[in-house]
Amino acid sequence: MPVLDVLTSGQLLFAALVTGSVYALVALGLNLVYGTMRMLNVAHGDLVMLGAYAAYWAFSIAGISPLVAAPVVACLGALLGYALYKGLFRHLLAVAPADAGRMESNSLLLFFGLSIILQNAAAMLFTPNNRAYQYLDEVWRVGNVAMTGNRIAALLVAGATCIGVALFLGRSTAGLAMRSVIERREAAYIVGVDVDRVQWSSFALGFGSAALAGVLMSMLEQFSPFSGFPFTIAGFIVIILGGLGNVMAGLVAALLLGVIETYGVALTSANLRSVLLYGCFVGALLLFPNGLLARRSTRS
């Protein structure tokens, strides 16, 4: 495609925004949990997968629209996050406050185990078959841009949720408390922030947003119990690109990734997709080791 056509194509812009916004939503939850507790949730993608199954069953058994099911599924995800935090991870955090390195590796193992359990439980309960359903699949045309209903819905819901969480973190007291724990954990503790509450709420928010991403994903593509892992990887790339724990920068990085994936492929070749993605990732790590938008004062 000629360069000018690529850059002015509304179709590609739409594709980049849809991809980017779903990445942003996936990365958001991963980043919150990492930011507040320094725990890397490698089971994050599997929660996306569970969210997708929840929406699928609600739609195919009870005929409930995924957009109606979305808040319920998100709440269930949040509840699961809350339960896991209270039942499992709080002890881990309490046991090893002095040895952060060990806590990080232990949590990694726990999440890894959780991921395997979730995948195989889903394979046993739901069979490993591919699942998909039809919802909002009529095509809308605005000018020369064609958009499928479910992709517009995914873009709007993911975008609104990310903006909502960004406002929550920036404006509300609870959100500011969360950010303070992310940025200066000890200081937040000293000035009286209820760190435990911040931690369980970020677990709940993280798991809930993953489940919500799953609902959106289920409208767009087919999935199986093993579809979660690529989302974990995409989430990792986004949050490392943006800066671990830096939620706002993560949102920008996600959109950037969507742009690289769409425009990069259009300008070069689809075969170079991975080269472009990981190339940018490695390049960014070399040039901006603390993330693209890292403020020098934030981490050191």
Added chain:
Amino acid sequence: MKSVTSHRRSIMSGIAALTLMASAPAIFAQADKPIRIGYSMARTGILASATTSQSNAYELWREQVNARGGMDVGGQKRKVEFVTYDDQSKPEQAVRIYEKLITDDKVDLLLAPWGTPFQIAIAPVLEKFKFPMVGNTAASVALRQVKPGYIWFPTSAIPDRIGAELTALLKASNVKSAVLLSNVLPFTKEIKNFLEPELKKAGIEVKLSTEYPPDIKDMTSILTQVKQLNPDAVLALAYPGDSVLYAKQAKELGITSPLQFIAVGPSDAFFAKAVGAASAENVITIAHWSPRPEWKGSQAFYDDYVKKFGEAPDYLNSALAWMSLEILETAVAKSGVDKAKIREVISKDTFDTINGKVRFDGVQNAITPTAFVQTQKGKLQIIWPKSIASGQYEPKKGW
């Protein structure tokens, strides 16, 4: 004490021996023993979602055979018992499992694991232990390099033949120009390598030929180009995941090429569920089976499968799995569990299957022609070659 026990034991064994001698020859002892059949299947890992259409066929077969009173093993009916393991989508794991099935579990017969790399990987194990097994869901020109003797492949969906036959189908459908979109995974890449020269030879203009990676998430940029080029045929050499992505985005962008070929995916029931009946309609794909009155048992297989699993069988993989079971069943009925005899029978005989007659020439099926099916009013019909067609090619009118 000791003498009493041994005395009683000898009386008991005497009675047992007498009963045996009186009632039947030694095989009698085996008759109530189930026949143990082993296989591995990817139940977890990235390939797991592709394997159920095959393992479902195995399950259905066992259920039916046991309901009939058992498998005919050289004249004796024996119930079928499966010994199965999860190979975690790893061919090297399958190799270890088949060694274990043969040496440790000492199974009587073997069924094939899912997929080309797995069946090629275990071929040397079969050779080593002189254990014959009928393959099924494997398709590659590399199969011809497998040493013949202990494994056979009933498929006719071999990439070089697909290249030639698909070109013939395009010619017959008056296609002058085409675009080729190829997933870089082995099967589709192989098809591309054979298809491109065939198209050139036939004078069909290839307006665009592009490759893409298996983890592609968005095809907008490729399909915008396809739309501009407006070819007579889009040949999407896709795997199940990206076949759905292609169909969804072709609909979004309104691609109007009348001949739509998608290599892997549309033969499985999930495709129509994922993209919708209207999008799946008139899509052409690779398969050489469809329920036809000429093929005995084909309609019954379709009906029983739908009844048990609530969806249609995969026209390629489920049918191939069933064919491999039919071939094994016939051979075992003739020769019992004698491996050398089974091997002899499978190598030389002609078998009646739901896909018509099958005879092996080396490792390959020498009879079944390479074929293509098209979804017509929600059902897949064979449209090529004419010799086994159950329907006529219809151009695609929209998504």
